[in-house]
Amino acid sequence: MELPFIEPFKIKMVEPVYRSTRNQREKWIGDAAFNLFNLKSEQVTIDLLTDSGTGAMSDRQWSALMLGDESYAGASSYYNLKNAIKEITGFSFFLPTHQGRAAENVIFSTLVKEGDLVPGNSHFDTTKGHIEFRKAIPVDCTVDIASELTALHPFKGNVDLDKLENVLKSNPKEKIPLIIVTVTNNTAGGQPVSLENIRGVHNLAKRYGVKFFLDSARFAENAWFIKTREEGYSGKSIREIVLKMFSYTDGMMMSSKKDAIVNMGGFIGLKDEDLFRRASAYNIIYEGFITYGGMSGRDMNALARGLYEGTDFEFLTSRIGQVAYLGSKMKEYCIPILEPTGGHAVFIDAKKFLPHVPEEEFPAQSLAVELYIEGGIRSAEVGTLMADRDPVTRANRFSGKEFVRLAIPRRVYSDNHMDYVAAVVRNVFERRESMIRGLRIKSEAPILRHFTIELEKL
């Protein structure tokens, strides 16, 4: 008999899962103004709000913390991280930042000005926020098949190279400071980008003289999909594929809270020394000196170690396999989800789940609230609330997409927890017709509103 696959780790430390009653949850979510970000963690049973900074560190990472060097300048922890980044990504220059959006802030402060265009695949919300905050325009050139929610294409995160070339051709290169490709494409469902596509973007970037960066939060998951889905790479290691991916770019911005399995941290990787020097000035203003940039020495040590663990093939197989497992349970219960499942989350198609709730009443957020009331599951809305208002017209940006994202933290939950999640979703699915009205906005911030928005039930 062939032996089954097992997780390449065992559990040394545990923390409690909080249980509550339906009545308690109904009260708590009302007090939280129907915004799941406002809940206390003890009010949540299974927390699938995000896979960002929520992973479990290994004993090796915890022991690396103890060896942290907290010197202001030139700490050994900085050099540990610098060496790990060089070995895993190939970048010779790097700047530590406190998290991914801080890396965006530093790079965009260096490169982006009012009126610029920043093309790529779907920009993540903080990326979009940073670009629009500078009165520049993110241009989404994702392949059309990404919008066909159940089309089984292996690389639905890809950039449409014709759309990208159109943007590059019809604008002066001075207006396009960089192209950003997000791997995996979080907004489009954690869908991967192929190496062939990355190479294609590189060729266009070279031809039109524009810089090319990867928003790399889930670069290792992306490499796993390349290894298992793209012809010619099954014999390559994850690390060989990662080096190849970055070899086509000028730089990377990293939220280390995802694939580097730490609770806080980020960095920028660069090839060009001059750009590194220019970005260093902003790093010092916004983050800290260039050898710590918003991170403690101990955290840089844990991150250095996490880069190796996060690029381990067996680990990635168990992690992405767990996401696929939850997806398969959903399909068994006929729940409409985005297919194929991506690397870090299952995305429920709330428009199909609640076809009778109009977009104006935020079906994805309404469904996320119901999943919480039913079983204490915290998820995230990836829909109209997250899309923010159009910066010029201030109208809601209805993209036609209304997802509830169930993001799975790394090395945290078991498959039994996934069975519980699927059962909760099924119970809500069975009573979906009773949910006839959605939600209305009571108050909202002008940008990145979903974090602090207040809503009320209609």
Ligand SMILES: Cc1ncc(COP(=O)(O)O)c(C=O)c1O
């Ligand atoms: C693709 C992507 N880019 C950037 C970020 C921002 O990173 P951080 O939350 O560390 O600021 C995230 C966070 O979820 C992300 O998923």
